[in-house]
Amino acid sequence: MSALPPLSILDLAPVVEGATTRDALLNSLDLVRLADELGYTRYWVAEHHNMEGVASSATAVLIGQLAAASKRIRVGAGGIMLPNHAPLTIAEQFGTLAELFPGRIDLGLGRAPGTDRPTMRALRRSLESTGEDAFPNDVLELQAYLAPGADNAAVRAVPGQGTEVPIWLLGSSLYGAQLAAYLGLPFAFASHFAPEMLMQALQIYRTTYKPSIRHPRPHAMVGLNVVVAPTDEEARLLFTSAQQRFLGMVRGQRGKLPPPVASMETLWNPMEEAQVQRMLSESIVGSPQTVRARLAATHERTQADELIVACAVHDHALRRHSYELLASLT
Numbered sequence: 412m413s414a415l416p417p418l419s420i421l422d423l424a425p426v427v428e429g430a431t432t433r434d435a436l437l438n439s440l441d442l443v444r445l446a447d448e449l450g451y452t453r454y455w456v457a458e459h460h461n462m463e464g465v466a467s468s469a470t471a472v473l474i475g476q477l478a479a480a481s482k483r484i485r486v487g488a489g490g491i492m493l494p495n496h497a498p499l500t501i502a503e504q505f506g507t508l509a510e511l512f513p514g515r516i517d518l519g520l521g522r523a524p525g526t527d528r529p530t531m532r533a534l535r536r537s538l539e540s541t542g543e544d545a546f547p548n549d550v551l552e553l554q555a556y557l558a559p560g561a562d563n564a565a566v567r568a569v570p571g572q573g574t575e576v577p578i579w580l581l582g583s584s585l586y587g588a589q590l591a592a593y594l595g596l597p598f599a600f601a602s603h604f605a606p607e608m609l610m611q612a613l614q615i616y617r618t619t620y621k622p623s624i625r626h627p628r629p630h631a632m633v634g635l636n637v638v639v640a641p642t643d644e645e646a647r648l649l650f651t652s653a654q655q656r657f658l659g660m661v662r663g664q665r666g667k668l669p670p671p672v673a674s675m676e677t678l679w680n681p682m683e684e685a686q687v688q689r690m691l692s693e694s695i696v697g698s699p700q701t702v703r704a705r706l707a708a709t710h711e712r713t714q715a716d717e718l719i720v721a722c723a724v725h726d727h728a729l730r731r732h733s734y735e736l737l738a739s740l741t
Contacts (some may be wrong), residue, residue, distance in 0.1 A: 413707050415741050419453035419719040420446050420734065421489050421603065421634060422465035424473065427668040427725050434467070435466040438727045440480045447481040449738035452717065453517060455489030461530040464667045471504040478512040487517025489599065489719065490581045494522065495534045499568055503558035506571025519579040519599060520548045522587065525706065547590055554578060588612035588692055595623025603634035603721045606693040613713060633715040636694035638722055639736040643697040650696045651675055653723040657687045665680050670725045703740045
């Protein structure tokens with residue numbers, strides 16, 4: 412039986428129907444403790460705004476709490492949407508985290524805003540800046556703030572300077588792969604919601620990679636949706652919560668994570684079903700035996716250095732159990 416690559420967790424801090432935002436945050440703290448015990452490599456949370464079903468908008472604040480609640484596991488952002496922030500602010504936030512939790516903090520950076528235009532305006536106060544087009548320069552500026560640097564620099568990140576927090580570039584298209592290769596940075600592909608360009612992005616990243624001092628070789632992580640339950644039937648039932656959430660995205664509706672349903676057939680039309688299935692095509696759902704075989708096949712196909720797993724299950728105890736079963740497969 413072939414070995415699987417290191418496994419990590421992507422927690423979108425889901426707020427589920429029938430529960431509160433506080434419940435979601437407490438569930439994340441509980442889950443990171445479990446992940447720490449089970450031997451997962453990383454625990455990442457993602458920046459989203461103005462979404463009733465996601466509790467990780469204050470990403471750096473939540474990362475601090477997750478790191479304090481755990482002992483060994485690396486904790487970080489998957490990711491920070493850099494166009495929403497001044498690079499200096501992010502350098503100070505993650506520099507502070509790195510000083511408090513040395514050797515345990517990751518900083519994944521995304522180019523998308525992670526929200527709608529009115530919320531973008533509220534975050535930035537203005538949309539007159541070059542925004543996403545400035546992303547490469549913002550990444551370089553952020554790297555400079557985190558580097559050892561000169562003490563006589565006009566602007567320094569304090570905390571931040573010299574912490575050299577590991578930076579990852581995130582992407583769901585070819586752009587992120589190209590930029591990560593050009594800058595010699597690790598790359599994480601968001602195939603858990605946008606899988607269509609996965610293989611092409613990985614090929615571009617690896618074939619055009621320019622070695623850097625800290626990263627002489629390319630390092631790729633692939634995002635997947637994974638739900639594990641004792642049987643295939645139970646796992647497919649739990650997965651209907653994620654399918655309903657993605658159906659809402661197709662319809663332009665955002666809300667809390669719904670409970671599972673016995674069948675999706677009455678909820679979507681054929682066109683919607685096809686679109687949801689396409690968005691969720693990099694999902695692995697089933698019993699431990701089913702999931703182990705499909706994870707091995709995904710690893711063989713992608714040659715990913717790491718896999719990071721999202722698990723949108725309505726019941727927190729069953730979500731925990733899914734991650735327990737997944738960890739037992741390695």
